Amino acid sequence: MNIEVLLTEAEIAEEFSDAMEARDLPEKFFYWTPLSVRAWKEFSCEANESLRQTWDALAGNAGELTKGFVGRIPVISFGAGDGSKDRILLKALRDAGREVKYFPIDASQTLLETACAGAEDDDCEALGLKADISSPVHLLLAADVSEAPRLFLLVGNTLGGFDPLDLIKQVGSCLHPGDILILDAQIAGGDEEPDEMRRRFVFAPLAGAGISPEDGELRFTGNADNRHEGLHLMTRRFQASRDLTMLVSGKEIHVERGERIFLNFRYRFSREALRWLLTNHGGLKLKGEIPSADGRYVTAICVR
Ligand SMILES: C[S@@+](CC[C@H](N)C(=O)[O-])C[C@H]1O[C@@H](n2cnc3c(N)ncnc32)[C@H](O)[C@@H]1O
Known part of the structure; x- marks a missing residue:
C-alpha cells in the first residue's frame, strides 16, 4: 500500500x-x-x-x-x-x-x-x-x-x-x-434534529479523552451565516456540568464546570x-x- x-x-x-x-x-x-x-x-x-x-x-x-x-x-x-x-x-x-x-x-x-x-x-x-x-x-x-x-x-x-x-x-x-x-x-431544510448516531459521532473525540455524556450537555444550534443568504450553519458544543480532567495525547487538561468546548460544525x-x-x-x-x-x-x- x-x-x-x-x-x-x-x-x-x-x-x-x-x-x-x-x-x-x-x-x-x-x-x-x-x-x-x-x-x-x-x-x-x-x-x-x-x-x-x-x-x-x-x-x-x-x-x-x-x-x-x-x-x-x-x-x-x-x-x-x-x-x-x-x-x-x-x-x-x-x-x-x-x-x-x-x-x-x-x-x-x-x-x-x-x-x-x-x-x-x-x-x-x-x-x-x-x-x-x-x-x-x-x-x-x-x-x-x-x-x-x-x-x-x-x-x-x-x-x-x-x-x-x-x-x-x-x-x-x-x-x-x-x-x-x-x-x-x-x-x-427538513429534519435537522440530531439523532443518536449523529450525537455519538460528534461526541467521539471527547469520549476518547475520557469524557462521558453524563459529564455535560451536547447542544446543536442552527444559525444563518449572514455572509450570504441560504448558508445555514449547524454548530455543536459541549458544556461541562462539573469540573473535568481530560487526558489528551498524554497531557492532562482541566475543564471547569460551565466551560464550553466547540465541536465540528456543518453547513447546509x-x-x-x-x-x-x-x-x-x-x-x-x-x-x-x-x-x-x-x-x-x-x-x-x-x-x-
Ligand atoms: C464527511 S467525510 C466524507 C468522506 C467521503 N468523501 C465520503 O463521501 O464518504 C469527510 C472526510 O474528510 C476528512 N477530513 C476532515 N478534515 C480534514 C482535513 N483537515 N484534512 C484532510 N481530510 C480531512 C475526514 O477524515 C473524512 O474522511
Missing part, C-alpha cells in the same frame, strides 16, 4: 491537544481514532443511501463525463474517507475501458488505508496522501500529485465541514483547464446559495447538477 505523508500522526496529536486547550475542535479530529471512525461509519450509512442513485447515475455517465481525457485518468479525492463512493466511479471508468489512478487525500490514517486497500482490491492503482485539506499549501501539493486534466472529488458533504467560502476558493484555484470537479452538498445550503458559492464566489462553471432522490443533497459537476 502506498501512502505519502504531509501530515504526521505526531503533528495531529499535538494539534489535538492544542485544540482541546483552545476548546475548539476542527473537523479532522472527528475521524482520527478508531472510535471516531466506527461512529462515522455507522452514521454515514444514511447519507450514502441518499446518494446511492446519484452515484449510480454518475457511474452510468462516467465514460461520457471523461471523454476529454486522453490516457490514464487521475482521480483525486479530497477528504476521501473510506473511498466507498469513489470506488463506484473508479469501477465505472474501468468498465468504460479507461485506465485510472486513484489518489485519496485524507487526514485520517485509518480511512486512508481503507480507501487504498479497497482500490487495490479492485485492481486499481492507488497512491494515498495523508494531508490537511484545510491548508492551502497541502491542498495545492495534493492537487499536483498528477498533471491536468484530472478528475477531482469533494463528496459526502465534505464541503460542509469547513468554511465553504474559503474551501471552494482554494479548491477552485487548484483546477486547471480540462480538470473536472464533482462536489456534493447537503441541502438545508439552499440550492441558490450553492450555485452562488460555486460560480460567483468560487469562479467555477457549473456543467450539471444532480439532486439526490430524496432531495437532501445536490451533486454538482464543475469546471474552471
Whole structure:
C-alpha cells in the first residue's frame, strides 16, 4: 500500500491537544481514532443511501463525463474517507475501458488505508496522501500529485465541514483547464434534529479523552451565516456540568464546570446559495447538477 505523508500522526496529536486547550475542535479530529471512525461509519450509512442513485447515475455517465481525457485518468479525492463512493466511479471508468489512478487525500490514517486497500482490491492503482485539506499549501501539493486534466472529488458533504467560502476558493484555484470537479452538498431544510448516531459521532473525540455524556450537555444550534443568504450553519458544543480532567495525547487538561468546548460544525445550503458559492464566489462553471432522490443533497459537476 502506498501512502505519502504531509501530515504526521505526531503533528495531529499535538494539534489535538492544542485544540482541546483552545476548546475548539476542527473537523479532522472527528475521524482520527478508531472510535471516531466506527461512529462515522455507522452514521454515514444514511447519507450514502441518499446518494446511492446519484452515484449510480454518475457511474452510468462516467465514460461520457471523461471523454476529454486522453490516457490514464487521475482521480483525486479530497477528504476521501473510506473511498466507498469513489470506488463506484473508479469501477465505472474501468468498465468504460479507461485506465485510472486513484489518489485519496485524507487526514485520517485509518480511512486512508481503507480507501487504498479497497482500490487495490479492485485492481486499481492507488497512491494515498495523508494531508490537511484545510491548508492551502497541502491542498495545492495534493492537487499536483498528477498533471491536468484530472478528475477531482469533494463528496459526502465534505464541503460542509469547513468554511465553504474559503474551501471552494482554494479548491477552485487548484483546477486547471480540462480538470473536472464533482462536489456534493447537503441541502438545508427538513429534519435537522440530531439523532443518536449523529450525537455519538460528534461526541467521539471527547469520549476518547475520557469524557462521558453524563459529564455535560451536547447542544446543536442552527444559525444563518449572514455572509450570504441560504448558508445555514449547524454548530455543536459541549458544556461541562462539573469540573473535568481530560487526558489528551498524554497531557492532562482541566475543564471547569460551565466551560464550553466547540465541536465540528456543518453547513447546509439552499440550492441558490450553492450555485452562488460555486460560480460567483468560487469562479467555477457549473456543467450539471444532480439532486439526490430524496432531495437532501445536490451533486454538482464543475469546471474552471
Ligand atoms: C464527511 S467525510 C466524507 C468522506 C467521503 N468523501 C465520503 O463521501 O464518504 C469527510 C472526510 O474528510 C476528512 N477530513 C476532515 N478534515 C480534514 C482535513 N483537515 N484534512 C484532510 N481530510 C480531512 C475526514 O477524515 C473524512 O474522511
